[in-house]
Amino acid sequence: MIEFAQPAALWTALAVGLPVFAHMAYRRVTEKFYFPSLRFIRPSQIPRTGKRTPSDIPLLLLRILLFLILAALLGDPYWKSASTPSAQEQGIETLIAIDLSPSMAGWGGLEQAKEKVLTLLGNENEKVGLITFGQTVLEKIEIGTSREAIKKQVESLSYDWRRGNAQVLLDQVPNMFSEKANERKLIVLSDFQESDWQTAYSDLKDYGIAYELIKVGKDSEISGKRLNNLSVLEVRAVPAGPNKIRIWAVLRNWDDQNKSLEVELIAGGEVKAKNLVSVAPLGSAQTQFVIKEGDFSKATVKLVGIDEFELDNERSIWLKAPPAQRFGFWMPEFEDDETEEEVSFLKTAVSSSGDNGWNRWEWDQDRADAMRLGDDQLEVQLLMVLGVGKWFEDEQLGEFTNKFLSNGGVALITPGEPFSSAVSVLRSNQLLQYKFIRVAGGAVQTKNPFRIGALEESSALAEIFAGKAARDLYLSAIHRFGIMKAGVGEGNVEVPLRDREGRPLALVKPFEGGGRLIFLPFRMNTNWTDLPLRNSFLPLLMELTQGKKQDLQSRGWPILEPGEELLGVEGNFIANEPGAFRFEDQWVEVVLSSAESSPDTLSINELSESLGGQVVGVIDPLLGGNQSEEESNPLWMWFAIVATTLLIIEMLWSRPTQNSTVPKNIHA
Amino acid sequence: MVDKNLLDPAHLHSIEDYSLLARVVVDGAMPGVHRSLRQGRGSEFFQYRPYARGEDLKLIDWKVFAKRDELVAKTFQEDTNFTVCLVLDVSASMGYEGKRAKCSKLRYASMLAACFAYLANRQGDRLGLFAYSDEVREWIRPNSGTSQLNRIFTALQGLKAEGTNAHDFAWDRMANGLPGRAMVVFLSDFLEAEDTIAEKLRFSLSSRYECLCLQVLDPDEIDLPEGEALRFAELEGEREVSTSPPAIREKYKKDMSVFCDDLQSKLSSVSAEFESLVTNQDLGHALRRFLGMRNRQ
Numbered sequence: 001m002i003e004f005a006q007p008a009a010l011w012t013a014l015a016v017g018l019p020v021f022a023h024m025a026y027r028r029v030t031e032k033f034y035f036p037s038l039r040f041i042r043p044s045q046i047p048r049t050g051k052r053t054p055s056d057i058p059l060l061l062l063r064i065l066l067f068l069i070l071a072a073l074l075g076d077p078y079w080k081s082a083s084t085p086s087a088q089e090q091g092i093e094t095l096i097a098i099d100l101s102p103s104m105a106g107w108g109g110l111e112q113a114k115e116k117v118l119t120l121l122g123n124e125n126e127k128v129g130l131i132t133f134g135q136t137v138l139e140k141i142e143i144g145t146s147r148e149a150i151k152k153q154v155e156s157l158s159y160d161w162r163r164g165n166a167q168v169l170l171d172q173v174p175n176m177f178s179e180k181a182n183e184r185k186l187i188v189l190s191d192f193q194e195s196d197w198q199t200a201y202s203d204l205k206d207y208g209i210a211y212e213l214i215k216v217g218k219d220s221e222i223s224g225k226r227l228n229n230l231s232v233l234e235v236r237a238v239p240a241g242p243n244k245i246r247i248w249a250v251l252r253n254w255d256d257q258n259k260s261l262e263v264e265l266i267a268g269g270e271v272k273a274k275n276l277v278s279v280a281p282l283g284s285a286q287t288q289f290v291i292k293e294g295d296f297s298k299a300t301v302k303l304v305g306i307d308e309f310e311l312d313n314e315r316s317i318w319l320k321a322p323p324a325q326r327f328g329f330w331m332p333e334f335e336d337d338e339t340e341e342e343v344s345f346l347k348t349a350v351s352s353s354g355d356n357g358w359n360r361w362e363w364d365q366d367r368a369d370a371m372r373l374g375d376d377q378l379e380v381q382l383l384m385v386l387g388v389g390k391w392f393e394d395e396q397l398g399e400f401t402n403k404f405l406s407n408g409g410v411a412l413i414t415p416g417e418p419f420s421s422a423v424s425v426l427r428s429n430q431l432l433q434y435k436f437i438r439v440a441g442g443a444v445q446t447k448n449p450f451r452i453g454a455l456e457e458s459s460a461l462a463e464i465f466a467g468k469a470a471r472d473l474y475l476s477a478i479h480r481f482g483i484m485k486a487g488v489g490e491g492n493v494e495v496p497l498r499d500r501e502g503r504p505l506a507l508v509k510p511f512e513g514g515g516r517l518i519f520l521p522f523r524m525n526t527n528w529t530d531l532p533l534r535n536s537f538l539p540l541l542m543e544l545t546q547g548k549k550q551d552l553q554s555r556g557w558p559i560l561e562p563g564e565e566l567l568g569v570e571g572n573f574i575a576n577e578p579g580a581f582r583f584e585d586q587w588v589e590v591v592l593s594s595a596e597s598s599p600d601t602l603s604i605n606e607l608s609e610s611l612g613g614q615v616v617g618v619i620d621p622l623l624g625g626n627q628s629e630e631e632s633n634p635l636w637m638w639f640a641i642v643a644t645t646l647l648i649i650e651m652l653w654s655r656p657t658q659n660s661t662v663p664k665n666i667h668a
Numbered sequence: 669m670v671d672k673n674l675l676d677p678a679h680l681h682s683i684e685d686y687s688l689l690a691r692v693v694v695d696g697a698m699p700g701v702h703r704s705l706r707q708g709r710g711s712e713f714f715q716y717r718p719y720a721r722g723e724d725l726k727l728i729d730w731k732v733f734a735k736r737d738e739l740v741a742k743t744f745q746e747d748t749n750f751t752v753c754l755v756l757d758v759s760a761s762m763g764y765e766g767k768r769a770k771c772s773k774l775r776y777a778s779m780l781a782a783c784f785a786y787l788a789n790r791q792g793d794r795l796g797l798f799a800y801s802d803e804v805r806e807w808i809r810p811n812s813g814t815s816q817l818n819r820i821f822t823a824l825q826g827l828k829a830e831g832t833n834a835h836d837f838a839w840d841r842m843a844n845g846l847p848g849r850a851m852v853v854f855l856s857d858f859l860e861a862e863d864t865i866a867e868k869l870r871f872s873l874s875s876r877y878e879c880l881c882l883q884v885l886d887p888d889e890i891d892l893p894e895g896e897a898l899r900f901a902e903l904e905g906e907r908e909v910s911t912s913p914p915a916i917r918e919k920y921k922k923d924m925s926v927f928c929d930d931l932q933s934k935l936s937s938v939s940a941e942f943e944s945l946v947t948n949q950d951l952g953h954a955l956r957r958f959l960g961m962r963n964r965q
Contacts, residue, residue, distance in 0.1 A: 033898040036761035036773075036889060037859045038907055040923040044915040046897040 002635065004075035013071035019063035023056060059653055066646040073639040078632045091182040093143045094126045095173060096150075099190030100134045100157060101164025102596040106309025107226050109217035110159055113189040116214055117154045120187065121147045129176055133169040134160035135563050143176060159311075161577040162563035163593035164196035170611075174207040184209045191217040191226075192602045195595035203612035211611055213604050218308070226599040229254040230261060231312035233284065233594060235301045237319050240290050245319055248288035249301045253279035254599045262304040265289040267296040267319075274304075293319070298580040312597040316580040318587040322557050324360045327382035328368020332391045332416065339387050341525040342414065345532035346384055346541070353542045371400060382410050382545055387523070388425055389416030398429025405515035410545050412518045419482045419521075432509060432519055433487035440503070441480040449477030449530075453500040461496050464539050473536040478529040481505060482521035496544065506544055518544050557587045676950050678770040680779055686821040689779060690786030693951060716740045751810040751847045752788040752795055754781045754820070755839075756827070757856030759801040760903040763829025766888035769947040773884045774829045776947040777855035780882065780954050782824055784853055787959065789817045794847070797823055800838035801831035810847055832904040835861045839868040846871070851878040851961065858883050858931055866934040879940035880961055882954060883931070886947050890924065892917050 004010060035041070096117055104110045121128060129143030130150050138160060141150055169188070177184045186209050190197070204211050219226055233250040240246035253259045258281055265273040272291055279285040291299070302314035327350050331339050350361050367379035372395070383404060385392070392398070405411055413431075415422035423436035441450060452474055455462040465473050484504050486493065497506035509517040522528040531537050558566055560575040566588060573583040575590040582588070683689040719728055719739035727741040756777055765772035771779075785795050789812070796810030797820045806823045808816075835856070846852070852872070858865065858881065865881075872879035892913040899910045913920075932942045943957055 031899060032901045032908070033893070033895070034764070034903050035893075035900045036764045036857060036886070036903050038900055038902050038905075038909050039860070040920050040927070041892075041900050041909050041911060042916050042919070043909050044911045046910060046912050 001080050002077050003080050003632075004072070004077050006074065006076045009074035009076070010071055012074055013068055015071065016064045016067045019060060019067065023060045059650070062646060062650055062653065066643060066650060069639055069643045069646060073636055073643055077635040077639055079635055080632050091180060092126045092185065093129070093177050093181040093183070094120075094185045094187060095129045095131060095143060095176050096120060097169055097173070097186060097188045097190075098130070098132045098154070098157065099164060099166070099169075099188070099192075099196070100132050100138055100160045101193065101196050102134075102159055102161055102311050102592060103164065103191055103193045103196070103309065103598075104217070105159040105311050106229065107191065107217035107219075108308075109191045110157065112216040113214075114154055114157065116189055116216065118151060121151055121154075126185075127181075130154065131169065131172065131176060132157060133164075133166070133172075135162035135165050135168070137168050137172050140172075140176065143178065143181075160562075161311075161592065163561060163595055164193065166190070166197045166200035167202075170200055170202035170204075173202070173204070173209065177207075177209065186211040187214060188212070189214045189216055191215065192604075192607060193596070193598065194600040194602050195593075195598055197602050197607060197610075201610045205612040213607055213611075215601070215604065217601075219601060225256075226308065226601065227255050227257075229307050229309045229312075229597060229599060230259055230279065230303055231309070231594065231597040232301050232303060232315040235315045235317045237299075237317055239293070239321075243293045244290055245293045246288055246290050247299060247301065247317065247319075248286055249315070250284055250286055251277055251279055251303070252284050252594075252597070253281060254597060256281045263287050264302045264304055265291070265299055266302055267291065267299040272299070291319075309597060311578075312592050312594070315578065315591055317589060318557055318580050320557070320587050322587075324362035325382070326362050326364040326367055326380040327384065328363065328365050328371075328380045329384045329386060330368060330372055330392075330397065331386040332389065336387075338523060338525050338527060342386050342523055345524050345537075346386075346412075349532070349538045349541055350382065350545075353538060371404065372397065374400065380409070382412070384412045384414075386414050387416030388413050388422045389418075390421055390425070391416075393425050393428070398425070398431065401429065401431060405511040405517055406513040408514040410516045410518070412520070412541075412545055414520050414523045415482060423482070423484070426519065427487070431517060432493070432507065434493070434507065434519075435485045435487050437483040437485055439480055439482050441478070449479050450481065450499045452476055452478070452505060453498045453502065455497075459496055461540070461543055464543055465536065469536065469539075472534055473540065476529065476531045476534050476536065478505065478522060478531070480522060480528050484521055497540075508544060516545070557589055559589045559591060561593045562590060676770070677776055677779065677947060680951070681771040681775060684825075686778070686782035686824050687786075687818065690782045690821075693779075693783045693955070694786050694790070714743045717743055750793045751850040752784065752793045753810060753842070753846065753850050753852045754784060754795070754797050755842055755852060755854045755856075756781055756797065756799040756806075756824075757801070757833055757835075757854075757858075758799045758805050758827050758829055759831055759833035760829055761833065761857055761859055762884070764886050764888070764903060765947075766886045766893055768887040771947060772829070773857060773886055773947055774827065776945070777882075777884045778824045778827060780884075780945075780951060781853075781855055782821060783951060783955055784958050785817055785820045787955070789814070795820055796845075798838070798842045798845075799823070799827055800834070800842075801829075802834045803831065804838065804841060807841075807845070809845065810850070833860065836864050836868060843868070843871055846877070849876045851880065853958065854879065854881040855884060856881075857885055857889070862927065862931045862934060865931070866938050869935065869938050869940050872938050872940045878961055879935075879938070880958065881931075881935055881940055881942045882957075883928070883942065883944040884947065885944060890946060891921050 098113050098117065100110070104113065117130075124147075127144045128147060128150060129145060130139070130141040130153060132138040139153070141153060173186055184207070186204065188211065190213075192213070192215055217226060231252050231254065233252040235247065235249045237245050237247045247265060249263065251261075251263065258278065260276065260278045263275045263277055264271045273289045275287045275289065277285050277287045289301075296319055298316055298318050300314055300316045307313065329343055329346075331343065335343075347363055351363060353361055361382075364380060367375075368383060371379055371383070383401075385397075385401070401411060413426070419439050420436050423432075423434065426432040426434070454474075455465060455470070478499065481499070481503075484507065492510060494508040494510075495504045495506065496508055497504070499505055505521065507519045507521075509519075511517065524532050526533070531540070560566060560573075562575050562577055564575050566573040566575075566583060566586070568584045568586075570584070573581070573586075573588060575581075575588070578590050578592050580587065580589050680689055680693065683692065716729065716732070717740065719741040723741060727743075729740050729742050732738065732740050758774060762774040762777065763772055765775075770776075781797070785797075788795055792812065794810040794812045795808075795816050797806055797808040798804070799806035805827065808819055808823055833856075835858075842852075869879055869881075871877050895913055897910065897912050899908055901908045928944055932944075935942045941957075941961065943954065945954055
């Protein structure tokens with residue numbers, strides 16, 4: 001039976017009206033009439049007689065037939081025929097693959113898939129196997145296993161919490177078929193969610209595998225998207241004044257219609273608060289709850305009501321303060337007054353840089369010392385190396401510092417005495433390839449200090465020190481500083497601060513792992529500068545060390561997706577399903593991947609390109625399961641041949657006739 | 669009484685041989701309409717007749733007297749010193765033969781030319797034939813006698829309608845070769861010729877020349893062929909026009925009439941005579957017109 005892959009294209013058959021209209025509206029005089037002279041013959045409108053000449057009707061019919069064939073060709077015709085009944089004897093192997101990613105739990109996808117598989121298993125003629133997959137291959141039942149065992153397994157299937165990855169299926173499929181199979185067929189039942197399938201690729205033809213894609217789950221007939229889903233996208237808890245915690249949640253409406261819904265805050269097994277929220281189509285909305293601190297350690301935000309995908313309707317969160325960020329110092333073993341003063345200034349400044357809430361800095365010299373002794377775990381976020389000099393070289397701290405920076409740490413370095421030694425140490429340890437020229441200024445110049453030059457307009461510092469705030473910074477006095485000159489291979493070093501003559505007053509070198517090295521060519525004490533005494537010191541210091549302010553605000557407990565692992569001291573924490581969990585001294589939140597909430601799915605045609613070409617068979621979920629027993633043979637080639645033949649006949653037929661009225665050569 | 673059937677081109681068309689055709693027309697259908705042959709001192713033998721006393725003894729055929737003991741006189745066709753030059757247009761447009769026509773324009777013109785030649789020969793005139801289209805197709809210089817007549821018949825037999833007409837070029841060549849006294853008979857459709865014809869035929873103003881211009885047209889050229897719609901293509905060009913003949917017929921007839929009148933007027937201005945003939949018309953009218961002119965000489 002002829003069927004069409006693109007039945008909508010058959011609407012083009014309406015174009016048969018064109019030749020009919022043309023035959024009605026125009027009359028073409030094709031026969032030439034040779035005449036002695038045309039000097040008195042004027043062109044005129046050729047009237048329709050309303051009467052067909054005998055050659056008109058067959059030509060019209062031919063043209064109509066040509067248009068119909070072309071319309072059918074656009075519809076991508078194929079011949080569907082039932083496969084031979086002795087398929088099992090011929091070694092036909094069928095592998096049924098079921099997607100168990102979380103999105104299959106919504107829109108009735110998994111239930112529909114189960115029904116389909118049970119129908120497919122009704123065909124006794126083929127050897128059948130089963131494979132289920134989510135982020136990994138979940139279950140494999142060898143091809144040839146009894147249908148009863150497969151049915152039982154299918155009935156007990158449940159979705160997996162981990163984000164789906166179709167590539168694992170495509171990688172595994174070729175291994176599931178036996179080498180002696182005459183025909184190999186893969187039937188995939190999935191919602192073909194875009195995030196799971198968009199990067200999947202395998203040329204199944206290379207393995208001799210034919211495939212059929214069965215889309216399950218309810219799609220919008222118009223947009224092809226899945227409708228009616230809302231999700232809790234993010235939940236955060238922050239201090240909200242004395243003894244209070246504010247919990248705010250971001251809700252996402254994936255539907256193309258406005259949605260109003262109730263949001264509950266559940267803590268201690270009870271609903272503590274409810275909010276009514278309206279979310280715009282394909283938009284987001286925020287809602288917040290304020291509860292007393294200390295009563296509960298965790299809470300759950302939950303959407304009330306039924307939508308098509310329930311797994312993303314709630315999210316749990318710890319109400320505990322996240323760990324503070326830590327900082328520490330490395331300095332010469334024998335502290336001098338200058339270093340002591342420097343430590344004092346920096347410690348006070350950094351400690352006060354956080355807010356009163358959960359974003360705070362904590363001085364932890366023990367951890368800094370542990371690192372200095374070779375502990376390779378990142379224990380502090382900010383390491384301040386003061387008075388770098390020979391001691392740094394002696395203790396071989398260069399290697400640790402490099403490792404620390406490569407792991408994402410931030411190091412602030414000030415020079416020791418003599419200045420040239422500090423620069424030399426930094427160069428020899430591959431930390432900073434800058435040359436030292438000389439130390440500018442001295443005690444005699446206290447009355448005529450160096451000043452900070454104008455900040456570059458587009459720099460981050462210029463944004464912070466805008467307007468009046470800049471006055472304090474520009475009034476800062478620097479009595480002494482080392483004049484530095486860039487060496488070879490230091491093109492990526494930023495110079496955010498310069499004196500009025502353009503000489504660097506701060507060098508910032510980014511590292512690949514996200515770390516930053518900040519070198520100040522002067523010490524942070526009053527002998528060198530009055531900067532630590534100024535109001536602008538703290539924002540300048542934090543901008544130089546942190547780079548982006550958002551880093552300070554993003555402090556929180558680890559948030560994992562199902563399937564991810566968290567390294568611990570005695571073992572690893574594996575996130576299995578969403579919720580709030582305790583692991584060693586950490587409070588972990590596991591949340592469903594937001595990609596699974598997305599309503600976007602891929603069409604069968606898009607997928608077929610990733611699977612090695614044309615789809616062998618597409619099964620509409622609304623039809624019965626018998627289609628899997630059928631074979632499809634594309635017919636477009638035959639239609640193209642027929643259309644071409646008809647076109648040639650039409651052209652020959654309608655060309656100007658050769659036997660027009662030509663006078664015979666008269667022999668007088 | 670003239671047998672009209674013998675002048676009908678439909679009948680004559682079946683006679684391939686122009687010699688026979690001319691005899692059928694002239695001797696069969698129009699007996700006595702032409703002047704009898706002048707007998708006298710010509711170079712061409714005509715017939716024997718009884719010797720009349722007092723006639724020049726040179727006329728007696730002594731060989732016959734020796735055989736039959738009878739005095740007979742030889743008579744010769746008298747040379748008239750008058751030339752009839754037939755100028756025939758054989759361009760492609762002359763090959764046209766419409767459904768209503770008995771024959772093509774060229775065939776009709778050739779039949780007329782054959783008859784004219786026959787008549788002229790009977791009257792002892794010198795004969796010439798000039799056939800042209802875009803080049804000179806046949807140029808038989810004027811001469812008298814039966815052999816000249818046969819040459820002309822043979823030449824007429826071999827003419828084909830082809831090429832475009834180049835009246836100006838052809839008439840100039842022809843005029844340069846005209847003898848002292850002559851009657852020039854033009855047989856053409858004269859299409860596209862009206863602008864220059866008066867200038868080219870100015871020689872007919874001379875008393876030594878007579879010009880008879882016979883325009884040969886197909887009935888279709890008078891009032892267009894039948895048909896609802898036709899794509900006309902030029903026989904002597906590439907131009908094509910799609911039109912509906914009924915829609916333009918009246919205008920066409922008017923234009924054609926103006927064209928013929930204009931042509932006649934211009935020919936009159938140079939003392940040339942003009943007659944428009946249609947190929948389904950019998951030959952008698954043209955022959956009488958020819959003889960009328962010839963006999964005025």
